[in-house]
Amino acid sequence: MSDLELPPSISVCGNTDKAKEILSRIWGKKGVFTCTVGNTMTSTIPGVSDAGDTPDLTLFTPAADAEMLVLGKTVCMKGIPINPGGIPTPATLTMAALQLSNMPLYIVNGGTKIKPNIPCFEVGGTCGGSILSGKAVSNVQECFKMGKILGEMLSKTCDFVVISESCAGGTTTALAVLMAMGVLKENLVSSSSPNNPKELKTKIVNDALAAAGIKIGDLAKDPLKAIECVGDPMMPANVGILIGAAKNVPVIVGGGTQMAAVMAATVALDKSVLNNMIQGTTRWLVNDPNSDMRRIVDSVHPDIPIAYVNMDYSESPYEGLQAYEWGYIKEGVGCGGSSVAAIVQSAGNITCADLLDRVHSIYRKLLDI
């Protein structure tokens, strides 16, 4: 079935043959969705993260996202996470995909300052420090090991696993890890704002690498050390889950540049993962003129297949959603991965139109309009 005909709701890029081959293996099969939340104090550096109305509120965003997915509402804060300007968290799309597909959903606490008020899988992580310290994440080996066990556990319960993240400030830590590993030599990473503060991020990453005494590429073969120095606590758990799950089943890596750092670390540790790994993301990110996600993924490994959901909010009656078409948000909370997974699991019966309808009803309910 490598002659799989994709419905218009998803497209593939990267290694398209491999993308179709992996998708054909899980087409109509049962997935499990995970989202690993983490906090890094890096997100509170003014200007770094727009994933929250103020720098301090960015720390609440992962917990709030997780609560939305599990409870359908937030508990740790009032309202829902928004970018300055009122653009809603991509968790709205993830909720839609999970509701329509009825996929089992588990939250993993990679390490947080603000814990979600829901039962999470704990892996032994704590809130990450600012990467400017050069010692950003503690207990990395343990979290990686626990993640690996969790990935194996989950892979025994389903035909494929989706991994994803909510970690504000995570594109900056991703850039730092990718540069520490030498996967990137320059800043190609994305942002949740079209006014991607590239200079600021580049300066922070250079300072972080200097603080850790790392030159670009020094840690190509020691990705867990790179994460320990300049990463965030979402990473070790997700690297572990990916390695553990991909031993047994395909894994949809849901996300953009943050998950590219996870893939880079994973591939450096265990190349065999490439047989069972496909990135799942959004049309918004693949087509983002301000980043170059495909070049980044290509730098991780030229063989990585990508599937993306063709969501289009341009006809949405809500400006907060239309903003996704203007370069805001684009990815996060596994919105692309869960959408791809919903389409795959339903063998194409769930469409972008279905997802859009559900996003609208979720949006209205959450904003009480």
Added chain:
Amino acid sequence: MSDLELPPSISVCGNTDKAKEILSRIWGKKGVFTCTVGNTMTSTIPGVSDAGDTPDLTLFTPAADAEMLVLGKTVCMKGIPINPGGIPTPATLTMAALQLSNMPLYIVNGGTKIKPNIPCFEVGGTCGGSILSGKAVSNVQECFKMGKILGEMLSKTCDFVVISESCAGGTTTALAVLMAMGVLKENLVSSSSPNNPKELKTKIVNDALAAAGIKIGDLAKDPLKAIECVGDPMMPANVGILIGAAKNVPVIVGGGTQMAAVMAATVALDKSVLNNMIQGTTRWLVNDPNSDMRRIVDSVHPDIPIAYVNMDYSESPYEGLQAYEWGYIKEGVGCGGSSVAAIVQSAGNITCADLLDRVHSIYRKLLDI
């Protein structure tokens, strides 16, 4: 299909019509197994618990049991949990049932001093104090609430949920909660030893109730308060999971007297659970001459159905297992519930003979014989 013909591997008692009705609804369907681990300092009172080679080692038993289920071996201690005399933990039977049925398995950390070295669902609990303090469990409301969310989450992923426990000292805390609630007026509870230290347990429970200022039956309508005063941290999580899951699917309550306390608290909080609840246990416990599990369950509610697995270790070549026939262990770590679940999920294709074979190979591997 209420004319369900039970295979010889399981029998029913209590409300047998209801037992068959519930079993027929889940016959051949897919279950999820959970084990909630907890520590109570009550287990370290000399003489209270035999679930460990020494009083202090009883604190390691829940973590070791959980590690065995997930990893197939222990990490927190050398060897496996044994009663004095070398009788192996019932987790050996649980492992056999989970391996043969390939059922998804999750460990919930109700509150422990020794944490299992695996990813657990956290619900906000901490190690329980000695019930002699009269303030045995903290954060009960929160753990109950998290348990409820978890139960709902899990119920969406399967056709039935199995809940169980590993908490040394738990028959004493169960007796205390059952007496605080007035479900029991005297000590009918079981023990992992045929020399059930009834006088000691009765004295401890009376002292605990006095320390908490509770007379028998005072907390009939406030089971969470009873748990807070004289229970253990396995309880609030499991009460929550039971209520949350039973809203949507049948729940097999795997265990004996400890889980009777969980059922008592649950029924006091939400009678509707009775429509979706069946105890799953072992022939050893149902036939234990030193306890009266059926009378206890009848006191909880006369309408509770019971299914039990007809395991028989009398022909086992291993004395450690034969001891189960002499009144040792009998229940724990959901060995009865998981066995019943394995038989149910396989529509009777898994038999006691299959389980015994697998227990033997697990036993040989663990003891390296």
